[in-house]
Amino acid sequence: MSRISLTQRLTLMFVSAASSVLLALGFVIAASVEQHFEELDMEVLSGKMELTRQAFLAVTSHEGLTQFTHQLAQSLVGHQGLEVMVIDADQSVIFATGNADFSPEVVISQAARTPGRSGLWTQGSQTYRGLAAQIPTATLDSNGLAVNVYVAVATDIAQHTAYLSAFLKTLWLFVAAAVALTGVLGWAAVRRGLMPLRTMREQAQVVTAQQLSHRLQVQHMPVELAELAQSLNDMLARLDEAFTRLSDFSSDIAHELRTPVSNLMTQTQVVLSRPRDVAEYRSVLESNAEELERMARMISDMLLLAKAENGLVVPSREAVDLTKEVRALFDYYEAVADEKHLQLSLSGPSAVPLLADRLMLRRALGNLLSNAIRHANPDSCVRVTLGQASDALTVTVENVGDTIAPEFLERIFDRFFRLDPARQHGDGTGLGLAITKSIIVGHGGTIVATSSGAVTKFTIRLPHSPMLA
Incomplete structure (x- = not known):
């Protein structure tokens, strides 16, 4: 991450966040559609189960039970994909539609453990959503107890599965395209948003030792970058002031030392131009000594001043x-x-x-x-x-x-x-x-x-x- 550009970092972060949101939204939509289909199936299955329950309450004999199963078969004509199976207490199938070849054990187990809740049953290549329940009848056995039957109502969900598969395929293709488009738009937005940084870089490249007076533009910068630009401007102002002070100091030194050095050279050259007596040599040397003493005092003062102006003199109080x-x-x-x-x-x-x-x-x-x-x-x-x-x-x-x-x-x-x-x-x-x-x-x-x-x-x-x- 340390070697990639800021634009790439922000783009990746933006794409990651957008992808997470889109994926979460896709899962929510898929779960919602699947739950909707399940609710539709349960509405049909519950209706048929309740209808069957009410009809069995009118069955008062074994002969009536047989006659009821014939009536039930006739009532299911035209309900394509709807399968019904009736099992007695001995796990014998007393009625089943053409494709209702479910395991009696599975039906009885679901009716006993999760009555009123649907389950998925597989039969060959077909998948059904089934509802199983134990229903009492008005028929009495030899002990005078009501005869109970197990009823399984199932509907083929192949059409729903095919639709859901196609829907999910379209949904994930859309999510993938949205992620790609988000990446492109995010990259463009980040580049556009970071344009002030490139502007700052271009302006900073203009700053040289000869152009320390140049300042970054703050007026049109975003608030976050305006503070950075102002800090850089303040730094440039301090550098400009220090550079100007150093230049002035150097110029002042050259100007102040040029005259005494020139005087010393002139006096020395004049004295050396011809032989002179000891008194003249002594007079010139005394004059030179005074000039050198003044220069030494000036250099000492300038050194102290330079240290003081750069914060190097800390008084011992x-x-x-x-x-x-x-x-x-x-x-x-x-x-x-x-x-x-x-x-x-x-x-x-x-x-x-x-x-x-x-x-x-x-x-x-x-x-x-x-x-x-x-x-x-x-x-x-x-x-x-x-x-x-x-x-x-x-x-x-x-x-x-x-x-x-x-x-x-x-x-x-x-x-x-x-x-x-x-x-x-x-x-x-x-x-x-x-x-x-x-x-x-x-x-x-x-x-x-x-x-x-x-x-x-x-x-x-x-x-x-x-x-x-």
């Missing part, structure tokens, strides 16, 4: 106090803030417990604080606000500086995205905010950015840890 972590970051960035005459402000609860990966969470908060200090106006304040809600903890980092345009806010967490040249300072790789978002999402939280009225604000929302809620 421990008890973390957000308040202490923010204060530790303030101590780290205090010197940089003093150079720009910035104030670092922390507000909120004195202790905000959380289960998190300490190093990763510190890196995420450090990226936000570093960006806020880098882009803040001199003599302003960088504020960090901690909050506790019923279902989450919040961390807000805000600074006063240039307002970020709405179209940039939508892309600010993209890899290698940088704002316009007026906001570009330092030697960042453009991966800080993307890494921050991956870390927050890895902890089950969210991060959003807003900017208006020269105030830029990043808000982190982290769910309560079950152990600390």
Whole structure:
């Protein structure tokens, strides 16, 4: 069954079910017809038996019994196929029609065991349906007891048998033809019903690595296949998104690494173009070392980001106090803030417990604080606000500086995205905010950015840890 097609399976199942129903119907019809013929025969036999019973009640002597048998023979003239046999108590046949050559033992036995029920009697090549009964007469024996006789009434069922045989032959031929026709129609119906599957296959064959945006049609699909098509479309959407993200990531890597590699090659070729003193060589090597260090940091960041986006970074959680972590970051960035005459402000609860990966969470908060200090106006304040809600903890980092345009806010967490040249300072790789978002999402939280009225604000929302809620 595993190697045949779905069309063949359904066709065989449909034909099997239809055949079972037709065969059962055929047996019911055949049994019904046979029972009808039996009821017709029993009606005739019962009538004759009752007529005979009433007539024997009028027989009052042995002479009258003999005379009655002659009258009975005359009354059966014209009843073709009807046979009557009368047997006395000594199993002697006192009357029988021409073809009534039944065994007295069989007649007496049936009359004694199943009176009123018919049986099939065979005589040569003829088959009869017979009814036997013990009938009392009005004649008395020497002891003054009523004389009983055994009467057998039978009818030839050859005509019924021939008709039933022809009927059954026609019936089974019809059933066989109906089964064959059912198979053909079932195969056609199954092929028609499975046409949406072939349509899905044809549509799926169009999908390639270059055409992942193609989707299966769901509107005209049956309900059962529509759910499958929608699931396949969802899968294609995820593959398309992952493939696009991978392509963009590869393009971003190539774009970001091309410039430093080109600078290194150019500087090296220029230095090697003619002999130079040791100081010049040392200056070029120091410049190359700085560029290589930046590239190493970028590659490390990209590796971490790639793992985070593919769910490979699972934070090892421990008890973390957000308040202490923010204060530790303030101590780290205090010197940089003093150079720009910035104030670092922390507000909120004195202790905000959380289960998190300490190093990763510190890196995420450090990226936000570093960006806020880098882009803040001199003599302003960088504020960090901690909050506790019923279902989450919040961390807000805000600074006063240039307002970020709405179209940039939508892309600010993209890899290698940088704002316009007026906001570009330092030697960042453009991966800080993307890494921050991956870390927050890895902890089950969210991060959003807003900017208006020269105030830029990043808000982190982290769910309560079950152990600390």
